[in-house]
Amino acid sequence: MKIASWNVNSLRVRLPHLLDWLRSNPVDVIGLQELKLQDDQFPLAELAALGYHAAVNGQKTYNGVALLSRRPLERVERDLPGFADDHRRLIAATVDGVRVISAYVPNGQAVGSEKYVYKLRWLEALAGHLSSELARSPQLAVVGDFNVAPADADVHDPAAWDGQVLCSEPERAAFRALLAPGMADAFTLVPRPEQPYTWWDYRAGAFHRNLGLRIDHILLSSGLAGKCASFQIDTAPRRLERPSDHAPVIAHLNE
DNA sequence: ATGGCGCGCGCAGCGCGA
Numbered sequence: 001m002k003i004a005s006w007n008v009n010s011l012r013v014r015l016p017h018l019l020d021w022l023r024s025n026p027v028d029v030i031g032l033q034e035l036k037l038q039d040d041q042f043p044l045a046e047l048a049a050l051g052y053h054a055a056v057n058g059q060k061t062y063n064g065v066a067l068l069s070r071r072p073l074e075r076v077e078r079d080l081p082g083f084a085d086d087h088r089r090l091i092a093a094t095v096d097g098v099r100v101i102s103a104y105v106p107n108g109q110a111v112g113s114e115k116y117v118y119k120l121r122w123l124e125a126l127a128g129h130l131s132s133e134l135a136r137s138p139q140l141a142v143v144g145d146f147n148v149a150p151a152d153a154d155v156h157d158p159a160a161w162d163g164q165v166l167c168s169e170p171e172r173a174a175f176r177a178l179l180a181p182g183m184a185d186a187f188t189l190v191p192r193p194e195q196p197y198t199w200w201d202y203r204a205g206a207f208h209r210n211l212g213l214r215i216d217h218i219l220l221s222s223g224l225a226g227k228c229a230s231f232q233i234d235t236a237p238r239r240l241e242r243p244s245d246h247a248p249v250i251a252h253l254n255e
Numbered sequence: 256a257t258g259g260c261g262c263g264c265g266c267a268g269c270g271c272g273a
């Protein structure tokens with residue numbers, strides 16, 4: 001089973017890239033983030049033509065997440081239970097007995113800001129939710145844009161980013177708390193690739209200078225982590241005209 | 256990293272992302 005994740009930064013703009021990518025990379029499941037469109041704008045027909053079922057939690061202008069799957073999506077649930085939130089940032093579904101969550105963690109804007117506080121609250125609620133999901137679904141994969149670079153090795157210039165949003169210690173602690181109930185960061189399960197980043201700023205030629213961060217992740221429960229054969233970051237779509245600022249990531253699970 | 260770009264909204268220029 002191949003499970004992928006991609007923050008597309010506007011599905012309307014990026015649909016041609018997504019369709020081309022799925023033709024070359026026929027993954028079993030992919031979580032999408034930052035759709036920036038409502039459910040009734042979602043390109044169901046184009047994706048169905050490629051053989052994908054879809055479950056959508058859309059929102060106009062901001063946020064919006066989805067799951068695409070070659071096999072039917074069952075037990076679809078939207079948002080974090082018990083967490084009052086206008087943002088459409090989470091969708092879950094079960095595929096062949098594997099529970100998959102696509103998450104778009106808040107950006108946080110700046111350390112100490114209201115949005116930063118909201119981000120930490122959201123991550124805390126997600127950690128609580130993962131504990132209960134794991135109890136029900138031992139085969140659990142959480143994919144998405146976590147907006148946290150877990151360690152200095154995930155940052156092109158750790159000194160410049162030291163203590164900044166995406167890299168601050170409270171955010172990193174909140175990320176580790178997601179792993180505490182028994183999840184593994186798939187990136188850490190395989191040999192480290194030469195190029196570890198998944199996001200590059202649009203400005204200042206950051207991509208061409210490889211000034212990036214690793215903030216898009218695939219978390220696997222212990223039931224799945226043992227099957228993880230590879231973790232790929234596909235930088236090819238980032239070279240296209242009008243790219244998303246994020247690269248798709250793929251975890252390959254054996255058997 | 257001072258900012259630089261790209262998106263949506265909506266028709267100018269701003270809020271937001273990371």
